[in-house]
Amino acid sequence: MTWLNLPPDSPFGVANLPYGVFSVDGNNPRAGVRIGDAVLDLAATLDDPVFAQPSLNVFMAQGPTRWREVRARLSDLLTDERHRATVEPALFELSRVRLRLPFTVADYVNFDASEHHARTMGRMLLPDAEPLPANWRHLPMGYYSRSGTVVVSGTPVTRPQGQRKAPDETEPSFGPSRRLDFEAEVGFVVGTGSHPGRRVPIEDFREHVFGVCLVNDWAARDIQEWERVPLGPFLGTSFATSVSPWVVPLEALEQARVAAPPRDPHPLDYLRDTEEWGLDLELEIRLNGHVLSRPPFAAMYWTPSQLLAHLTGNGASIGTGDLYASGAVSGPDRDQRGSLAELSWNGAEPVELPDGTTRGFLADGDEVTITATAPGPAGSRIGFGAVTGQIMPAASPAGWPAPRS
Known part of the structure; x- marks a missing residue:
């Protein structure tokens, strides 16, 4: 006490x-x-x-x-x-x-560790194809993003601009994103680095990861979909990533550790679980104060220790301040989905808010807040604080801020 x-x-x-x-x-x-x-x-x-x-x-x-x-x-x-x-x-x-911002972000990697999220997005965007790529269950998929655009909770998020092309349009155009989205994620902050050419064994996870924070990896779905073939996400996700102001030490989450869901096929040896590093985190997503979803992190297919083992599997080094995120956290039920695209079925089934308005995607002025708790000792709960961001209108060329020094 x-x-x-x-x-x-x-x-x-x-x-x-x-x-x-x-x-x-x-x-x-x-x-x-x-x-x-x-x-x-x-x-x-x-x-x-x-x-x-x-x-x-x-x-x-x-x-x-x-x-x-x-x-x-x-x-x-x-x-x-x-x-x-x-x-x-x-x-x-x-x-x-x-x-x-609690730490200076060195490198930033975003994964896609939720099978429920990957399946839902696959069914939604490619209804006539197998929703998961053939390699999805063999390796954690991820991509590098922009560490310089990671901001602390409460920082306004300006609607991004970029190239987009709707399926019914013959040519692409440039302008503000029409389908701006959030992704509720969990981030892992690297404390101690590794040597180039040497992978981090999965059992060394706690020797390198300092703690855990909440992440909102904002996504411009229209820009993202037009650019994603053949190299994947780029400008559609690199404009802003919000993180919570508090980093929960890994040691505080001992009671939250759980086994990962069954994996089929079994991962290769370097990804084999040697300890239980699934985490029983309960997330909550609010849009303008209204609860949209409560995604369960325990349902994630790939654990944070596996993500780190794969991130360094080719010998890539990690360093102090590196951040890697889980990708959108989604569960099997509709009210457990971790993005507005999933909740609204890519805008086709808009979400109704208490004020009578609906959202397929985010409008200017919308505020998204993500919170989470985890089991603590003696029945207590561990809090993560909130990661919040409000959408600001796209800037005109004359209104662009001065460049970063």
Whole structure:
């Protein structure tokens, strides 16, 4: 039990302690840990300059032994009444702080690990063909995206522009996406890297992955469909990816570990499960405050440890700050689908909202919020915080912002 006055059902208790980066009055971004509805200033509490950095990367690079030591120390500080007078001045109410991108993203890879999502999209887009490619059950499919367009929750998302061609159009045109979508995903943050030419064995997953966050990988379906043959997703998904401001340590998710669904055929040896690294996460997707779906991450075909093993299977190295995401999380039922394209059957069956409007795809002004919880010790729940983004109208050429320095 903690000496803080937390509700007994708080998803941000001592069993969680997710890491983030915050600032007060917009100044001096630094590392913090969420406890209840407060943020603990780690640099002030632990007197360690590592936590005075504007990202978690330096701390993450120190490796799993250091991660465990810091977590144990924080648990002691927050549960032993003797430390209260020292710790309490370093606590800031969430309402007083600005949450930042928690880590500097190095590489970003997005996978397609849900068989339910892959099947639904396949049936929808290619109704006369086998919904899954022949290799889908043999290897986790993925692609590299733009790390520089990963943004923290709450950052507005400008409607992308690009080339698109509807089936009834004879020529492509350039303009704002007409079929903008979300994808509710789970992301895995790499803490320690690997050497080039050496793959990461599946049993070394916890030696490299620091923690877990929520991801909304926005997708312009019309741009994506026109460009996807022969090289797959490119501009249709690279314009923005939103992540939650909190990274839940892998150690906090021990009670959430479950076996993956049965696989047929059995994966090759380098993808064979040596430990249970399926995760029983319950996601919830809201559009303008209305619950659209509750996808179960436990239903994912490929586990996060398999994704990492395949990502490095050719000898590609990983590094501190790398992010890889699961792809849309979808379950077998209609109310468990992880994208609006699935929920509306590619716009043919629009979703009705409480205000009487309908959505086949996202409209300007729409706000999407994804949350999740997982089982914790003694019947508690582990929270992930929210990843939220609001759609802004496409920018005209004269209104484009200044380029990134």
